[in-house]
Each structure stands twice: as structure tokens, then as C-alpha cells.
Amino acid sequence: MTSTPIHDASPAFGLLLDVDGPIASPVTRTVAIDSIARDLAGMANRGIPVVFNTGRSDAFIAEQVVPRLREFGLLPGTPVFTISEKGAVWAAVEPDGLGEVSIDEELALPPAFGADVAELIRERFADTMFFDHTKRAMVSAEMRVGVGSEEYWAAQKEFDAAIPALIERHGLTGVRIDPTIISTDIESDRLGKDLGARRALELLAARGVEPRSWYTMGDSRTDYAMADWLHGQGRRVTHVDVRPADGVPETDYTVLSHDDEVHDAAGAHFLTRWAADVA
Template sequence: MSAPAFGLLLDVDGPIASPVSRTVAVESIGRDLVLMANAGIPVIFNTGRSDAFIAEQVVPVLRAAELEPATPVYTVSEKGAVWAEVTPEGLGEVSVDAELKLPDALSEDVRELVAERFSELMFFDETKRAMVSVEQHVHVPSERYLRAQEEFDAAVPALLKKHGLEEVRIDPTIISTDVEHQRLGKDLGASRSLELLAERDIHPQAWYTMGDSRTDYAMADWLHEQGHTVRHVDVRPADGVPETEYPVLVSETGAIHDEAGAEFLHRWAASL
């Protein structure tokens, strides 16, 4: 088997799913992802999202675009703690790293915290298997959510202390907060991704990574450190593009989020 010309490691919120609607809203995204996957290009969703989100929001789009069986498509969810193959029928067997799973008692306390103080602005994500997450309600204005998020984030350390949890960090995004084991991250997701492909003797010649935040650079950093050729796409460069030892690409049209993601996916699909 010849090595694929490239592989894709894709954050989901932002580049693939709209951070506004939380759906795959740009029609060409599913079509171009499937065109590449059916041609043997590895497509891996390296995301903080749960496997349930991928099953509900991403798999139907790929199915509609006629994803073929046995394509090299995976989700590495919850920043490396959970992983599964993506098929036209749905997800294969879901694996969870038990060492990185936060205790159920913490989940219960965070759920209660949200219910008592923040339920009008955010919800507890019941689909997470390893981390503990809350997310902005779609109908809530961003500025209102972000004010409440600061208050929520400030309340979490007391819960971590209550449960004697030290190797845990609080990671806020523009629409959510993840409470997670400190080993989780897009670099761990990248490592898991290559392990999954190696099990099938798939070794891409190069990589494209894509994300909408500074933390997403960690997957490109890891690939570069391991000696892989990589280019990173930043679909929300307003946060500032850091200096890197590999190329960083941004939309030439000024598009951001999933519209920028769609531009690059279409370009790569057309290159095959």
C-alpha cells in the first residue's frame, strides 16, 4: 500500500462545525471530507467534543456524502481520552482511557453547580466520558455567557480541592469550559491518531492540522517534534499567530471558522 500524500488532523468546533449553530453548516465540508477519505486520505477529528457529538452531528453528514466502508476515518475525542473508528453506519467500538477519567463525584458536583447557579446560560454536557464540561446555550448571547463563564471557572477549584484532585486543569473556550486531566490535549490526540493509523499500516507522507485556538497548535507541535512534515491551518487567527517551526496557513479571503475550514478542505480535495 502506498503512503497517503497527506493526513488530516481536524479540530471540530470552528473548522468543521459552526461555533454558532454547533452543526456542520457548510455543505461542501462533508462532500470534500468524504472525497478525500474515500481516496484513502486519513481524516481524524482531534477534538474536545464527545464521541456522541461526532455521532450525532458529523457522521450523518459523512453518510449523506456517501462515505465508504473501511475508510481511514476516526474520532479522537475529549482531547485524547476517547477514540473510535468512524464508519457509514456510525461509530465503531468506543475506547476510553480509564487513567484519564475524572471521578463521577466531581461530575455530580459540577452538574449541581450548573443547575443551581448557571442553568439559564449554560448546560452540563452529559455525553462526556472522561472530562467534565459545560457549554453555552445556543440562544444565549456570547457576551452574557462569557461573563458567567468567569464566575463558573472561579467556582471549580473549590470542587477540585474537595475531591483531592491535583492533576486537573480548567480549560475555557469561547463556548465552553472543560475540566480535564492535565495529560489531555491535542498533542495526546495526535499521538493516539498515529497509533490508530499505525495499526492499519497507514503512514501519511505529510500532515495538515486545523484548529481555531492556540491550544490546537499542540497537534502540529507534536507532529513536528516527531519528525513529520506538517502545516497548520488557523481558522481564527485574531488571537494572534505564534512563531512556529512549521508553516501556518490562514484564509486568504479573510474567512474564519467553518467557512475558512471549508476553503482549505476544498483546496485539498481538489489536489487529489
């Protein structure tokens, strides 16, 4: 591995990556596969932009992702960023943590609403889920580690059904309820992986970096929005779906999936392939 990062204004490709599923295990909520961190750090050190485009908080990236990248030799000054909470929060990623964290306050839900959701969880759903206190703009409830999926999904349906009344009580408009296999996000309907993609290009442009093509990766249908946006902007893009059981839509760009593996095991496969191309 090089001792200083390679600075390439026009790298062969950039990576725009969902975190839960492709990078972090949805079971352990950690970067559990060593090759993922190894390949991401290696590609970043060689000038490949790595942008996490996630619903996770910046705190999750700092606590679960950055230490793994540092462990495998991420160098200072590489083109690595996190775009968290589906575009509401963003920061540069360095080996020792995150740079200055930026927040789009216009997209943040009121703290009083979040407090009511936290109270709802404490009163009725504490056995199956917890309130994510690290979110700055969204309001999120997440499945407790160790709870079975079927048990959580049953509770999640009841939780999701209780949220519209709270939204109405606070007089909120333009708010979306977005359930996933391990969480429910309550968020501005202006957030999304397409907004994250736009912010990614802005952050790289500020450093004078313009990848010649893109790989995007996700585990749900909503993750296709980042590839859709890039394609709509005239960028060459290939999307990797690490959980294609949800159904692969018709697209005007290439979609890849693994024949046998899903989630982070599939993500690891493609990252190793791309890292070999760079090396």
C-alpha cells in the first residue's frame, strides 16, 4: 500500500454505497467482513472516491466504519465521505474520525416530535426496538440486536401504524414513514438516496474530482434512486443489488447481483473485484 494517497482528478470510477446490508451486516450492525474494510481503504488510497450514502447517522459511520478503515491503512486526505440520514448530514472521512459535520436544518424534524416517538417506544415497544438518539434530522426506531426478525416485523407494523397520529398532533407536513428490514425512519419527504447522490458529486467537485463512471450498491429498491439520479445526469453507472429478492426493476443501466450471496457477503465479492481492477 502506498504511504501517501493518490490524487486523481479523473479516477476510473467512484463508489456510492449504502451501508446497512452491503457494508455493515444487518445482523451484527458492524463491518464484520475484513475484506470490505481492506478493499475500501485500498481503493481510497489509490484515489478512488468512496462515498457512503446511507440512512445511518454520522455517529454510526464514525463508530462502526471509520475504525475498520483505519485498521486497514486508510490514509489522510483520501476522497472518502459520508452522506448520512439520506442526504441531510454529511462530512469528510479521515482515519481519525469525521471532519466538520454539516446539517441541512431545513430537512430536520422538530426535537419535540422525536421526543414523543422516543416516549412511544419506551412505553410500548422497548422489548423489540430502540430510539436512535444519534440522528440529527430523521427520527428512527431500530430493531434490537438479538430480536428475531418475525417478532420485530410484527411490532414494527404496530409501531408504524401509530406514527401518523403523532405526525398530525405536531402539525407536520411533507413527512414520510420509511420501514426497512431492521428499522423505521420517519423523515422529510425531500430526503432520499438521490439527494445523497447529488451531494456526493458536489463534495467531489469541491475537490476537483470527477469520476469517469460510478458503481452504486444497495440492498433495497429505494437504493436504486442513486443510480437513477446519476444516470439522469448523464453519468455512466452500474448498480449492485445485494438483496435482489425484493425484485429488480427495469432500468436503463446495468444491474448486477450475486448468484449465491446476499448483504455484506455479496458486497464483499464486488468490492474485491473492483479493488483488483484498481491494483
